[in-house]
Amino acid sequence: MIEVDEIDRKILRALVRDASKSSKSLGEELGLSQPAVWRRIKRLKDNGAIVGRRLRLDREKLGLGVMVFLGVKLAAKGRVSLEDFERAVSAIPEVVSVEHVLGLYDYRLKVVARDIPDFERVLRRRIMTLPGAGQVEANVLLSEEYRYGPL
Template sequence: MPADDLDKTDRAILAALQNDGRMSNARLAETVGLSETPCARRLKRLENDGYIDQYRAMLSRTALGLGVVAFVHVRFAVHDRATATRFEREVQAIPRILSCHNVSGSADYVLQIVARDLDDYGAFMRDELRCLPGVTSVESALSLREVKPYGGLPLS
């Protein structure tokens, strides 16, 4: 189903679940102004149609002792499919790399990385990131503070 086929109620269900993925069907139905059975049917359809990928908890970086967030531009000297495939496969296996985007512009990839502190981040750069296939240069931008955390996708 194309996104244009989502009605106001479908969008309200998706918005409510982005704010609280553990919301019960009863509370969700009340929030969007439906009775429980039609709400459950709509939710099942939204899941089956792929609008909801998964449910997960948002963990606190601070509570977990991950005080450093870095956005890293990675550059390759040689651009071949095999190297990119190996790089992407290895990045997938590193938990502290929260996201990886293949981008246009001066960098080949932009990564979001977390670390306990600057020493931990430096060791990760030296011992892991710079050793990945294809990497010839990296440029880090350290987050000083998060102004707007990930709050979900726009649904308007």
């Protein structure tokens, strides 16, 4: 675990909001010099606290108006390996996230689709035909509020 002080937290909060900010603009925003910000960011990267940059897309503007959280329980855990299921489900382009979870379901998938009929097609033709796919529960996202991390 890396030690993170209040200045590091401010830098991380600012980068979570906009990862494209330069160390110069971060320095101006936080009252620090550009080299000081750069050194802190480099230390955070070198120690694994920052592991990359992400781009957030507006899925609705890209024609993907439906997001569904899908709980999947494997039908025959002993006959199908988790790796086989994960590999197969990860190959479906509409599945944007695969999480192996503890609880009622074995996996939690995040699936995007143009609309409900498109989601139904993905569910019936792709997800339900996967090796070991058993019981599923779908939760359609109604609205979302983006929060900028736990810091």
